[in-house]
Amino acid sequence: EDKVVQSPLSLVVHEGDTVTLNCSYEVTNFRSLLWYKQEKKAPTFLFMLTSSGIEKKSGRLSSILDKKELFSILNITATQTGDSAVYLCAVNFGNEKLTFGTGTRLTIIP
Amino acid sequence: GAGVSQSPSNKVTEKGKDVELRCDPISGHTALYWYRQSLGQGLEFLIYFQGNSAPDKSGLPSDRFSAERTGGSVSTLTIQRTQQEDSAVYLCASSFRQGVQPQHFGDGTRLSIL
Numbered sequence: 001e002d003k004v005v006q007s008p009l010s011l012v013v014h015e016g017d018t019v020t021l022n023c024s025y026e027v028t029n030f031r032s033l034l035w036y037k038q039e040k041k042a043p044t045f046l047f048m049l050t051s052s053g054i055e056k057k058s059g060r061l062s063s064i065l066d067k068k069e070l071f072s073i074l075n076i077t078a079t080q081t082g083d084s085a086v087y088l089c090a091v092n093f094g095n096e097k098l099t100f101g102t103g104t105r106l107t108i109i110p
Numbered sequence: 111g112a113g114v115s116q117s118p119s120n121k122v123t124e125k126g127k128d129v130e131l132r133c134d135p136i137s138g139h140t141a142l143y144w145y146r147q148s149l150g151q152g153l154e155f156l157i158y159f160q161g162n163s164a165p166d167k168s169g170l171p172s173d174r175f176s177a178e179r180t181g182g183s184v185s186t187l188t189i190q191r192t193q194q195e196d197s198a199v200y201l202c203a204s205s206f207r208q209g210v211q212p213q214h215f216g217d218g219t220r221l222s223i224l
Contacts, residue, residue, distance in 0.1 A: 045212045045213075096143075098213060100152040
C-alpha cells in the first residue's frame with residue numbers, strides 16, 4: 001500500500017534555529033514528491049522533487065530527495081515566526097492523485 | 111483567475127440535507143482534484159478530473175458523494191443526505207497537466223454538519 005510518513009509530528013524551536021523535517025514513503029511506483037506549507041487555509045506549494053540528489057532551494061528553504069532510501073528532507077535555516085505552519089509532504093505514486101502524510105506542525109518561538 | 115477559488119468558504123447545515131461545494135480552478139489548468147481534510151488527519155483524495163472526465167473516483171467515500179465538471183472549468187462536489195462524519199474541510203486543487211505539474215490548492219470549504 002502506498003504510504004507517506006512524516007516526522008516529527010510537531011516541532012517547537014526558537015527563532016533563528018535551523019530545522020529539518022523528514023518525509024519517508026513506501027512505494028509501488030513513484031513519480032514525484034511535493035512539499036506544501038499550510039497556515040490557516042490553502043496548502044501553498046513549496047517544492048516538487050523528481051530526481052535523487054538534486055537540491056531545490058528557495059530563500060531559506062531547501063529540499064532534497066533520496067530515491068534509493070525513499071525519503072526527502074525539508075530544511076529551513078534562520079527560522080522566523082512566519083515559518084510557523086504545518087508542513088505537508090505528498091507523493092505521486094504514478095497515478096494522478098497525491099498521497100499525503102499527516103504533516104509536521106512547526107512552531108517558531110520569538 | 112489568479113488562484114483556485116472555492117465557495118462557500120464555510121457551510122453549516124443540518125444532518126440529512128444535501129450540499130453543493132464549488133471549485134473554480136486556475137485558468138488554463140486542465141486537471142482538477144478534490145481532497146478532504148478532517149480534523150487531525152492528512153488530506154484524503156476524493157476524485158480528480160481531466161477535462162470533464164473523471165478517470166479516478168476511487169476516493170469517494172460513499173454513493174452519497176458525486177462530482178461533476180463542466181466546460182473543462184468549474185467543478186461541483188455534491189454530498190447528499192449529509193452525515194456528521196462528513197464534517198471536514200473540502201479542498202480543491204488544479205494543475206496545468208495531470209501528474210506532471212504541481213497541484214495548487216484553494217482555501218477550501220469548511221463543512222459542518224449539525
